Amino acid sequence: xxxxxxxxxxxxxxxxxxxxxxxxxxxxxxxxxxxxxxxxxxxxxxxxxxxxxxxxxxxxxxxxxxxxxxxxxxxxxxxxxxxxxxxxxxxxxxxxxxxxxxxxxxxxxxxxxxxxxxxxxxxxxxxxxxxxxxxxxxxxxxxxxxxxxxxxxxxxxxxxxxxxxxxxxxxxxxxxxxxxxxxxxxxxxxxxxxxxxxxxxxxxxxxxxxxxxxxxxxxxxxxxxxxxxxxxxxxxxxxxxxxxxxxxxxxxxxxxxxxxxxxxxxxxxxxxxxxxxxxxxxxxxxxxxxxxxxxxxxxxxxxxxxxxxxxxxxxxxxxxxxxxxxxxxxxxxxxxxxxxxxxxxxxxxxxxxxxxxxxxxxxxxxxxxxxxxxxxxxxxxxxxxxxxxxxxxxxxxxxxxxxxxxxxxxxxxxxxxxxxxxxxxxxxx
Amino acid sequence: xxxxxxxxxxxxxxxxxxxxxxxxxxxxxxxxxxxxxxxxxxxxxxxxxxxxxxxxxxxxxxxxxxxxxxxxxxxxxxxxxxxxxxxxxxxxxxxxxxxxxxxxxxxxxxxxxxxxxxxxxxxxxxxxxxxxxxxxxxxxxxxxxxxxxxxxxxxxxxxxxxxxxxxxxxxxxxxxxxxxxxxxxx
Numbered sequence: 001x002x003x004x005x006x007x008x009x010x011x012x013x014x015x016x017x018x019x020x021x022x023x024x025x026x027x028x029x030x031x032x033x034x035x036x037x038x039x040x041x042x043x044x045x046x047x048x049x050x051x052x053x054x055x056x057x058x059x060x061x062x063x064x065x066x067x068x069x070x071x072x073x074x075x076x077x078x079x080x081x082x083x084x085x086x087x088x089x090x091x092x093x094x095x096x097x098x099x100x101x102x103x104x105x106x107x108x109x110x111x112x113x114x115x116x117x118x119x120x121x122x123x124x125x126x127x128x129x130x131x132x133x134x135x136x137x138x139x140x141x142x143x144x145x146x147x148x149x150x151x152x153x154x155x156x157x158x159x160x161x162x163x164x165x166x167x168x169x170x171x172x173x174x175x176x177x178x179x180x181x182x183x184x185x186x187x188x189x190x191x192x193x194x195x196x197x198x199x200x201x202x203x204x205x206x207x208x209x210x211x212x213x214x215x216x217x218x219x220x221x222x223x224x225x226x227x228x229x230x231x232x233x234x235x236x237x238x239x240x241x242x243x244x245x246x247x248x249x250x251x252x253x254x255x256x257x258x259x260x261x262x263x264x265x266x267x268x269x270x271x272x273x274x275x276x277x278x279x280x281x282x283x284x285x286x287x288x289x290x291x292x293x294x295x296x297x298x299x300x301x302x303x304x305x306x307x308x309x310x311x312x313x314x315x316x317x318x319x320x321x322x323x324x325x326x327x328x329x330x331x332x333x334x335x336x337x338x339x340x341x342x343x344x345x346x347x348x349x350x351x352x353x354x355x356x357x358x359x360x361x362x363x364x365x366x367x368x369x370x371x372x373x374x375x376x377x378x379x380x381x382x383x384x385x386x387x388x389x390x391x392x393x394x395x396x397x398x399x400x401x402x403x404x405x406x407x408x409x410x411x412x413x414x415x416x417x418x419x420x421x422x423x424x425x426x427x428x429x
Numbered sequence: 430x431x432x433x434x435x436x437x438x439x440x441x442x443x444x445x446x447x448x449x450x451x452x453x454x455x456x457x458x459x460x461x462x463x464x465x466x467x468x469x470x471x472x473x474x475x476x477x478x479x480x481x482x483x484x485x486x487x488x489x490x491x492x493x494x495x496x497x498x499x500x501x502x503x504x505x506x507x508x509x510x511x512x513x514x515x516x517x518x519x520x521x522x523x524x525x526x527x528x529x530x531x532x533x534x535x536x537x538x539x540x541x542x543x544x545x546x547x548x549x550x551x552x553x554x555x556x557x558x559x560x561x562x563x564x565x566x567x568x569x570x571x572x573x574x575x576x577x578x579x580x581x582x583x584x585x586x587x588x589x590x591x592x593x594x595x596x597x598x599x600x601x602x603x604x605x606x607x608x609x610x611x612x613x614x615x
Contacts, residue, residue, distance in 0.1 A: 064582065065582040065583060068582040072567075072592060074598075077598055111460060239554055239555050241489065241490050241491065241554065241557075241560075253518075254489075260523075358459075359503045360459045361459070363462060363523075363525065365491075374492065376492070376494050376512070376514070378496065380501055380502050386501065387497070389494045389496075391492040395559065395560075396556060396559065396560065398559075399556060428582060
């Protein structure tokens with residue numbers, strides 16, 4: 001097992017038809033190199049077994065599963081609100097997007113239409129999650145190729161997003177903020193939240209994106225290292241189920257925010273004819289590492305516009321659809337001060353009470369920073385999901401790794417790996 | 430919470446029914462999402478038809494999902510299931526194609542079960558490679574003509590299929606009793 005390579009007839013780029021190998025005289029000096037699982041350039045725990053010809057990669061086999069911790073099995077044993085804590089931990093770059101997507105799928109199953117206020121807040125936070133993810137990926141693209149400054153340009157403003165998440169949910173890293181039909185609690189102070197978000201997107205983020213753009217987009221070294229590296233054609237992107245910026249950088253016109261609109265990306269989201277938020281979906285046709293960088297940069301810029309359209313018009317009214325019923329945890333003073341509050345709290349906390357969804361199954365997907373994140377939720381009518389399947393964009397996009405890297409140089413691995421933006425916790429679940 | 434009345438007016442259902450006369454096909458719809466249930470032996474042919482027929486044009490495979498319905502409260506045609514989530518970019522449509530399988534030997538081991546076989550969709554969508562490997566790893570459902578059917582998330586000798594419902598949440602002590610390799614024996 002340790003140094004096994006994928007069988008030669010396996011379903012990736014055929015070694016014999018890789019262009020470079022045709023014009024190359026094989027000296028019979030191929031050797032096998034193990035890359036990872038612990039290596040700074042893999043960002044997390046990834047392992048590649050490479051067959052090298054000099055410094056060229058003749059064959060590449062990813063071995064995954066080092067972080068497998070049975071998240072989907074846990075999803076069958078935690079209720080619809082508890083599982084959000086696990087979902088958060090699947091993606092440590094933009095956990096809020098996963099929270100929102102999980103409850104989007106659960107609400108699809110339950111048939112719940114959330115309140116306009118909740119939709120606006122979820123959209124703003126989901127876009128912040130996208131920015132959070134893209135900033136790290138853009139910064140790491142520079143770091144992996146040796147430009148440490150770029151990484152700091154990307155990483156510093158993320159701190160502000162953590163502050164916003166902390167303010168909204170009480171946790172910096174894993175907000176676990178959403179709940180079925182709403183959120184764990186309303187904003188502590190709307191004005192403070194608005195000020196924090198505005199100051200972040202207009203000051204910190206705009207400057208960071210400008211700096212990253214200025215430092216890398218026309219940087220000779222960066223362009224030499226990324227253009228024409230790891231090229232993915234449009235046909236291959238579709239055939240290999242790629243989604244998100246990786247597919248869009250290859251010319252696939254696909255964004256769930258436009259194609260299957262949800263939250264504030266859909267028209268008439270407030271029930272009174274409100275228009276969908278306006279934004280552009282960046283597409284590139286190059287399909288290389290540089291194109292993916294550009295698409296992510298532009299998506300982060302578009303996210304500023306989306307937040308701008310919503311931040312000043314957060315509707316009032318209740319956040320939770322169940323605000324007047326018994327499905328929301330009561331305030332602590334009610335729990336300790338009134339018998340009704342105590343009963344309600346008890347009913348919600350006891351594991352054999354709670355949700356009574358239809359016995360059915362539904363799939364809910366959203367466009368997160370890495371691509372189509374979806375949850376296939378099967379319910380048996382009880383408080384827990386019968387099956388909580390994740391459609392993990394990282395896992396499905398990572399299949400492309402051997403295809404993208406074969407024929408390239410050893411040093412290009414980090415460039416391609418960074419451009420795929422693999423989140424190992426989501427990859428292995 | 431309301432349950433939508435089932436209505437099967439998806440034109441794809443009609444299309445598949447015409448293309449496969451005499452085959453046992455079932456359809457269901459919930460919250461606007463259509464599911465087509467086929468027999469395991471017809472799965473590959475139906476998927477190929479859905480991909481190539483211009484009226485269906487499901488060009489994108491979103492996900493391959495394994496499911497276990499042991500002691501599920503509703504009636505299901507079999508215990509285990511594999512579902513393929515398909516999308517059509519041109520028609521902006523989604524379809525779930527599902528097939529049910531019944532194991533013929535006890536399901537607490539990892540022995541190869543001849544009843545748990547379906548044809549792989551890797552020749553139609555190469556992107557099915559890893560998702561099908563995961564279904565094999567987690568449920569022990571094997572895929573014929575799969576280019577590289579190995580376990581993917583657990584290690585090669587893992588003695589179980591962890592997402593089956595009869596596999597306990599805390600495992601069967603695999604981690605505790607796993608062979609330890611030290612410097613002298615490695």
